[in-house]
Amino acid sequence: MSTDPVYEIYAIRYAHHDRSASENFIGSDLHDVLQPLDYFVWAIVGAGNSIIVDTGFDDAMGKKRNRKLTKPVGDGLKAIGIDASTVENVIVTHLHYDHCGNHELFPRARYHLQDSEMAYATGRCMCHSHLRLPFEADDVNAMVRKVFADRVTFHDGASQIAPGVTVHKIGGHSKGLQCVQVQTQRGPVVLASDAAHLYQHFEENSVFPIVYCVGDVLEGYAALRKLALDPSHIVPGHDPKILACYPPARPDLKGWISRLDVKPEKKS
Numbered sequence: 001m002s003t004d005p006v007y008e009i010y011a012i013r014y015a016h017h018d019r020s021a022s023e024n025f026i027g028s029d030l031h032d033v034l035q036p037l038d039y040f041v042w043a044i045v046g047a048g049n050s051i052i053v054d055t056g057f058d059d060a061m062g063k064k065r066n067r068k069l070t071k072p073v074g075d076g077l078k079a080i081g082i083d084a085s086t087v088e089n090v091i092v093t094h095l096h097y098d099h100c101g102n103h104e105l106f107p108r109a110r111y112h113l114q115d116s117e118m119a120y121a122t123g124r125c126m127c128h129s130h131l132r133l134p135f136e137a138d139d140v141n142a143m144v145r146k147v148f149a150d151r152v153t154f155h156d157g158a159s160q161i162a163p164g165v166t167v168h169k170i171g172g173h174s175k176g177l178q179c180v181q182v183q184t185q186r187g188p189v190v191l192a193s194d195a196a197h198l199y200q201h202f203e204e205n206s207v208f209p210i211v212y213c214v215g216d217v218l219e220g221y222a223a224l225r226k227l228a229l230d231p232s233h234i235v236p237g238h239d240p241k242i243l244a245c246y247p248p249a250r251p252d253l254k255g256w257i258s259r260l261d262v263k264p265e266k267k268s
């Protein structure tokens, strides 16, 4: 019998942005429909451990970027019993401002990042305002400082973070974007992060406008499908349907924190 651990996964919403659908797709003919985005960090809990996926942004960054912080990331972790100061491993899917802020929230953590994401965020592509738009120099600096403090582990492609938790390079949306595959009681679940902002992106092979390589975005959808037990096990990075589909971690956390390792209550 397999003794591989299975994990609980929590989606913690920390911010929200009302926007029109046309802003979410390249070549969209949708104009006035509202299609908001939610912003999440994720907690993978099991085997006596908590691994955090992405670190979100704080109130100051929310104001700068005109995004509404709904609950600070630290409060969300606390609500499910995670003390950020004791977290040992943080996976950063990519270095966009909404995935790698709150630099001091995890003082003891080791950060896991793809080689190509750091190279992208510190190299010649950042000379182009179009490509650096979703990055913040302070976030990238903070990660460079962690490298010099011996707190970053680099990965190149697929890599194991813990038994049953692996990262996989997807690229596309950002050059070194990685997703996370997690073994759960319902089989392998994939935290796509921005490899699919919304269900609609991988269901319709459509592309979010912030992109490094469209071809890699489209190939990435196939990679997500391979890593997940079936499409209902793919968790998009910004879809408000997440909190509507998956049960709250506790009744009092409805609309804030959901469990992803249990079957969705409704079809996406």
Ligand SMILES: [Zn+2]
Pocket: 094, 096, 134, 173, 174, 194
């Ligand atoms: Zn992104």
Ligand SMILES: [Zn+2]
Pocket: 096, 098, 099, 194, 237, 238
């Ligand atoms: Zn994002």
